[in-house]
Every structure is written in structure tokens, then in C-alpha cells.
Amino acid sequence: MPAGSRLSASERSQFTLKAQLHALKAQQGLTLETMAEDLRTFQHRAPLLTVFHTLFPRQAPRAIRQAALKPPTQFHEQLLEAFLTLVGKHLFPVDDGDMEYGLEQFPRIPIAALNHDEESDLEGEYLATKIAATIVGYYGNAPSWDDIQHALGPTIQIPSCFTDAHHQCRVNIDLFRTQCQHHPHPVSDFPTILQIVSHDTGSIYLDISYCYEVPEHGYEWTNTEDIHALTQQWNDAQRLTKIWLRTAKRLDAEPRHWQTIFACWQHMCEYETRNGS
Numbered sequence: 001m002p003a004g005s006r007l008s009a010s011e012r013s014q015f016t017l018k019a020q021l022h023a024l025k026a027q028q029g030l031t032l033e034t035m036a037e038d039l040r041t042f043q044h045r046a047p048l049l050t051v052f053h054t055l056f057p058r059q060a061p062r063a064i065r066q067a068a069l070k071p072p073t074q075f076h077e078q079l080l081e082a083f084l085t086l087v088g089k090h091l092f093p094v095d096d097g098d099m100e101y102g103l104e105q106f107p108r109i110p111i112a113a114l115n116h117d118e119e120s121d122l123e124g125e126y127l128a129t130k131i132a133a134t135i136v137g138y139y140g141n142a143p144s145w146d147d148i149q150h151a152l153g154p155t156i157q158i159p160s161c162f163t164d165a166h167h168q169c170r171v172n173i174d175l176f177r178t179q180c181q182h183h184p185h186p187v188s189d190f191p192t193i194l195q196i197v198s199h200d201t202g203s204i205y206l207d208i209s210y211c212y213e214v215p216e217h218g219y220e221w222t223n224t225e226d227i228h229a230l231t232q233q234w235n236d237a238q239r240l241t242k243i244w245l246r247t248a249k250r251l252d253a254e255p256r257h258w259q260t261i262f263a264c265w266q267h268m269c270e271y272e273t274r275n276g277s
Contacts, residue, residue, distance in 0.1 A: 047221075055086070080102055095111055127152075132198075133197050180264045186246075187264070206241075
């Protein structure tokens, strides 16, 4: 660690268990049991200092000095707030929430969900996103195919496989993507929108959903490989989101391309129906 980023001896001494015990004794209304619990909590959160120094060696000493001005029970909350601000600025976004809850979850990383979920209100969304949601099939507020046909107008016909109640498409997303990539943008990039709306991108920021419960994902601050992986996945999410928005805007401006997209889908469905087991 560079000399300028190391804590001085006086700064280090503030964070020993002995110093914390002395600070707790100075408070009123404490028992040995509550003091022991507070010390266990402090010890559980202590790795935050190491993570902060590892990721942000230049900023950590100042943040620690400022946090040390707070009462001992607020030290880690103050430190976590400064830490997450830096992570959001330099690495990847984190889920906004109560700092105390964030400390309770430590070292679990709070993942920011950037995508729609099953209960999202799609009002005002691009038509391409709505159509993808209807194709996926589990979005409660996705439009009906009748609504989509009305939005597209009479010159663009929705494939019969979407509207036939007795038919279920045999989906081969790789084949559909291949068919679409025989054509220029925006047709070539519509499968990316479908991939995103399906939460099947490989980037947790687009794939995770908090619709029903907090999912277990296993990413932790104390694992540097997790942090590197999330940084890369955030870059991937940004790239895919740009494709999503660019493609959706183009399809809104030039809806004639839907006829080609629907033809690609129908070719995929017919191929799979003929050759599927």
C-alpha cells in the first residue's frame, strides 16, 4: 500500500476491539450482553475496512477518519455510504437501499436490477419492448396480439402462430437470431431485445429480478473475483442496453421492419415444427 494511503498509528488504534469496548462502556444503559452483541456486530463488519482499502486505497483513509467522528454504532454505516458512492462512480451501480439493511447483508453485494420484471407497467415503453414481452409470455401487463396488431396497422400482419390458440411455437432462439442476422439493423438486433426481456443475457444487472423475493446470487465484497465479474457484467449490460434502445427507437420510426422480423420468427417456428422430435 502506498505510504500516503496507510493509516497512522493513532488512526489504527481507534479501530481495535479494546477501543471499541471502551467507547461502548462510556454509553449509558448498556449491559454486558448488549456490549458483547455490539462487539460481534463490529467484528462482522470489520472486513469492510479491508475491502475499502483494496478497492480505493487513496480515498479510504479520509473516509475512515470522517466515519470515526461518528459514534461507534454509526461508524460502519457512515463508511459503507462513502464506499458505495465510490463503487457506483467507478465500478458498477449498487441497489439503493437503507444503509443499515446493507450492513446487515454485508458482505453480500446489493445488485441493482435494471430490467423490467413480470409485474412491470409497460405503459409508455417502446413497441418493440412490448412485443418482446408478449412473445416471452409471462409479463402481466404485456399487450394482447390484438392490441399489437392495432398498433402496427393493417399493412403489417402478425404471424398466425402468435394468434392461433391451438398452436405453440417451438422456439429456437439461436435459429431466430441467425435468421434475423441475415438482415441489416434493426432486424438483426431485435433478438437482443427478446434476450433482454427474457432475462437471459448473462449480465446479472439485466437478468436479476426482485419481483417476488430477494434472489440468492452469491456475489460478495470480500471476493475480488466477484467484484471484477460484476464490473465486466455492468459493461456488458450497458452495451446491451444501448442496442436495446437504438433498435427499439428505429423500429418505432420504421415499423415496416416488423414484417421481416415476423417472417424470421415464422421460419424458425416452421423449421422447428418440421424437424423437432
